[in-house]
Amino acid sequence: MMNPLRPIGRAFIAFLATSGRLAAFTALGVSHCFRPPFYGRQLLRQIIEIGFFTLPVVGLTAIFAGMVLALQSYTGFARFSAEGAIANVVVLSITRELGPVLGGLMVAGRIGAAMAAEIGTMRVTEQVDALTTLSTNPMKYLVAPRLIAGTVMLPLVIFVADIIGVFGGYLVSVYKLGFNPSNYLQNTWEFLEPMDVISGLVKASMFGFLTTLMGCYHGYHSGGGAQGVGKATTNAVVSASILILCFNYILTLLFFSKDVAG
Amino acid sequence: MSQDNAAKITLSGVRKTFAGGRKVVLDHVDLEVGKGESLVIIGGSGTGKSVTIKCMLGLLKPDSGAIYIDGQDVTQMSEGAREDINRQVGMLFQAAALFDSLPIWENVAFGLLARKMCSRADARDIAAEKLRLVGLAPDVLDLSPAELSGGMQKRVGLARAIATNPEIIFFDEPTTGLDPIMADVINNLIVHVNQEIGATAITITHDMVSARKIGDRIAMLYDGRIIWAGSTDAMDHTDNPYIQQFIHGRADGPIKMAVRR
Numbered sequence: 114m115m116n117p118l119r120p121i122g123r124a125f126i127a128f129l130a131t132s133g134r135l136a137a138f139t140a141l142g143v144s145h146c147f148r149p150p151f152y153g154r155q156l157l158r159q160i161i162e163i164g165f166f167t168l169p170v171v172g173l174t175a176i177f178a179g180m181v182l183a184l185q186s187y188t189g190f191a192r193f194s195a196e197g198a199i200a201n202v203v204v205l206s207i208t209r210e211l212g213p214v215l216g217g218l219m220v221a222g223r224i225g226a227a228m229a230a231e232i233g234t235m236r237v238t239e240q241v242d243a244l245t246t247l248s249t250n251p252m253k254y255l256v257a258p259r260l261i262a263g264t265v266m267l268p269l270v271i272f273v274a275d276i277i278g279v280f281g282g283y284l285v286s287v288y289k290l291g292f293n294p295s296n297y298l299q300n301t302w303e304f305l306e307p308m309d310v311i312s313g314l315v316k317a318s319m320f321g322f323l324t325t326l327m328g329c330y331h332g333y334h335s336g337g338g339a340q341g342v343g344k345a346t347t348n349a350v351v352s353a354s355i356l357i358l359c360f361n362y363i364l365t366l367l368f369f370s371k372d373v374a375g
Numbered sequence: 376m377s378q379d380n381a382a383k384i385t386l387s388g389v390r391k392t393f394a395g396g397r398k399v400v401l402d403h404v405d406l407e408v409g410k411g412e413s414l415v416i417i418g419g420s421g422t423g424k425s426v427t428i429k430c431m432l433g434l435l436k437p438d439s440g441a442i443y444i445d446g447q448d449v450t451q452m453s454e455g456a457r458e459d460i461n462r463q464v465g466m467l468f469q470a471a472a473l474f475d476s477l478p479i480w481e482n483v484a485f486g487l488l489a490r491k492m493c494s495r496a497d498a499r500d501i502a503a504e505k506l507r508l509v510g511l512a513p514d515v516l517d518l519s520p521a522e523l524s525g526g527m528q529k530r531v532g533l534a535r536a537i538a539t540n541p542e543i544i545f546f547d548e549p550t551t552g553l554d555p556i557m558a559d560v561i562n563n564l565i566v567h568v569n570q571e572i573g574a575t576a577i578t579i580t581h582d583m584v585s586a587r588k589i590g591d592r593i594a595m596l597y598d599g600r601i602i603w604a605g606s607t608d609a610m611d612h613t614d615n616p617y618i619q620q621f622i623h624g625r626a627d628g629p630i631k632m633a634v635r636r
């Protein structure tokens with residue numbers, strides 16, 4: 114008779130092994146970010162990839178998020194005549210939550226998948242091994258530039274997204290809901306604190322790190338063939354998205370714990 | 376023969392398994408390669424020839440046994456020391472393994488640039504020169520690997536492997552997928568690299584014409600062990616039934632191919 118605890122134990126051990134492997138990969142990847150030689154060309158390529166080519170999709174996400182926020186809060190708040198708060202709701206929601214989270218999720222889909230597919234293909238076609246035989250450490254050449262680019266560039270992208278999102282809210286409020294433009298802008302600024310924006314950008318940086326880490330990790334450990342790469346890509350996107358949502362809660366708790374307690 | 380007494384690479388009792396030990400590929404491999412020698416490894420498909428050289432390169436870690444390069448056990452080395460050893464090796468992968476995000480010339484010059492052996496402009500010239508040695512015209516320099524045929528990719532891989540003038544070069548099936556004339560050009564190139572430049576060469580091949588031409592010594596891998604090793608002449612005169620079956624390409628004999636119906 115089979116011990117019913119056995120599969121549970123096996124799953125638990127597999128989980129621990131994966132966590133250990135991921136932790137070791139993370140530590141090694143981060144340590145290579147600070148040790149020369151540095152691959153400037155690779156870094157530049159990734160910076161352009163993340164900082165520039167994700168702008169359209171993140172910008173579109175932000176503008177629609179801002180627009181729908183204005184519309185939703187108008188219809189909701191009109192019930193208790195608090196339409197005046199729309200500008201605040203839009204700017205706070207965008208900078209603190211929706212900018213980083215929606216932007217991060219879009220980037221996880223775009224960048225996480227691309228990285229896992231690229232590195233996974235390199236793994237299964239032995240290009241990663243070829244790097245080693247050519248005196249190039251693949252962690253340093255492939256992983257470190259991506260981690261740096263993700264961590265540094267995503268906050269910039271999300272900052273742009275914040276502006277676009279607020280602008281989306283402004284468009285709907287002014288042109289559809291008939292708000293006075295200068296009043297709306299004044300309301301936007303009045304209650305906005307630096308911490309609202311900064312917390313969002315710190316989140317974005319964390320999400321950029323998590324997304325690139327998942328893309329690299331799953332690509333690097335990709336199994337054989339096209340199927341293995343496909344699986345690595347899916348895993349990268351799913352795990353990055355879940356981690357983003359998880360860390361979003363944790364970071365929010367850390368940033369605003371005193372507001373919650375008080 | 377360019378062979379010298381000092382062993383460049385020694386494998387002793389190397390064992391490598393996959394799937395958590397359930398699949399034994401290398402059981403107990405003992406092998407010695409002299410400095411400046413050209414060794415050819417033969418053996419049936421899937422016997423672990425590529426795995427053997429990946430162990431020597433440190434791309435796979437043996438489960439047990441030792442691998443000495445220049446007298447140092449590389450299986451026990453730190454990552455940094457291992458990287459230093461890798462500076463003197465070149466490798467042609469079975470499927471070429473070209474970097475598909477880089478143009479051909481950067482592929483060939485990759486090792487030179489990584490080791491900072493020359494400027495980018497010089498590297499391009501060296502790449503053109505190495506490509507000429509493998510019979511490729513300079514007009515491929517700026518193409519991407521996907522734009523080349525399989526045989527051309529293989530030759531670019533070869534140019535990349537020899538570009539840094541390494542002391543030890545591994546060739547995994549250098550002539551597979553080439554026409555007979557080009558195969559001979561590549562054989563001559565390997566002989567040249569081995570004899571004139573003095574590199575230690577380890578070649579995997581199924582092509583017995585090529586094996587005879589480039590090999591000082593032949594080793595046969597079967598069932599996870601080196602079952603025979605000796606000079607090219609000795610290979611023709613041995614009565615070892617495995618060798619006889621293999622070099623004459625007979626389906627009947629002691630070597631049973633796993634044919635599933």
Ligand SMILES: Nc1ncnc2c1ncn2[C@@H]1O[C@H](COP(=O)(O)OP(=O)(O)OP(=O)(O)O)[C@@H](O)[C@H]1O
Nearest residue numbers: 393394400418419420421422423424425426427469
């Ligand atoms: N990473 C790996 N994981 C699991 N099994 C592997 C791995 N690499 C190789 N093997 C197995 O090891 C065996 C030997 O593979 P290897 O590539 O060395 O064969 P080979 O002798 O080079 O054959 P060929 O002449 O066809 O290239 C094969 O059965 C293969 O399935």
Ligand SMILES: [Mg+2]
Nearest residue numbers: 424425469547
């Ligand atoms: Mg092979």
